[in-house]
Amino acid sequence: MATRPEDWDLVYQASELAPWDVGRPQEAFTRLAETGKLSGRVLDAGCGTGEHTLLAAAHGAEAMGVDCSATAIDRAHRKAEERGIKVRFETADAIDLTKFGITFDAIIDAGMFHVLDDEDRERYVASLTSVTELGGTCYLMCFSDRQPGTVGPRRVRQDELIGAFSQGWAVTDIVAETFAISPEFGGQAHAWLATICRRN
Numbered sequence: 001m002a003t004r005p006e007d008w009d010l011v012y013q014a015s016e017l018a019p020w021d022v023g024r025p026q027e028a029f030t031r032l033a034e035t036g037k038l039s040g041r042v043l044d045a046g047c048g049t050g051e052h053t054l055l056a057a058a059h060g061a062e063a064m065g066v067d068c069s070a071t072a073i074d075r076a077h078r079k080a081e082e083r084g085i086k087v088r089f090e091t092a093d094a095i096d097l098t099k100f101g102i103t104f105d106a107i108i109d110a111g112m113f114h115v116l117d118d119e120d121r122e123r124y125v126a127s128l129t130s131v132t133e134l135g136g137t138c139y140l141m142c143f144s145d146r147q148p149g150t151v152g153p154r155r156v157r158q159d160e161l162i163g164a165f166s167q168g169w170a171v172t173d174i175v176a177e178t179f180a181i182s183p184e185f186g187g188q189a190h191a192w193l194a195t196i197c198r199r200n
Helices: 005-014 027-034 051-058 070-083 118-131 158-164
Strands: 041-045 062-067 088-091 104-110 132-143 169-180 188-198
Touching: 005 070, 027 051, 027 132, 027 169, 041 051, 041 118, 051 062, 051 070, 051 104, 062 070, 070 088, 118 132, 118 158, 132 169, 158 169, 158 188
Parallel strands: 041 062, 041 104, 062 088, 104 132
Antiparallel strands: 132 188, 169 188
8 A cells, every 4th residue: 555645656656546545535525415414614535536525615615625646636626627526625734634734624634544553643643633623523534444345446444444533523424335446446335434524
């Protein structure tokens, strides 16, 4: 699994669509947008080529996407221009979000958490905590431990999600979902969608 910005760049440069980039938002996030849950100031952490950031913006949110891959962000900018959607994209590390001086009402994580090791997970949650308004919500989708095999990102157990967000957050819901992935990797994978609220 890639770990450095240049590694992620290589993945995006190798193909027009990375294995996790299916050219559309994940259905779970489309449902969230359609029910008004991706509203206000929205951050898409690890946004890739920007499908979920653009989804939120198209539904009226003041949306910002960050990704460490400059290649992915370039593609996201092009999508925004082609679709005529006003949105902000920045090449940045989601583990260090305080430099923007912005707080958000909702966070989108569509596959960021499950690529992090234990140390970076802790730093990532601290980063999200620092930029999420009290009462704000993180919607996090990750590969679940129900997914067989070892190809792809780490599988995540429900108790891992609860433990990772035990300080300053409350995991209010975890439901089984399907993660759409490239057909060459099976087309879909078992996932969890966690709803995590910023408490204090």
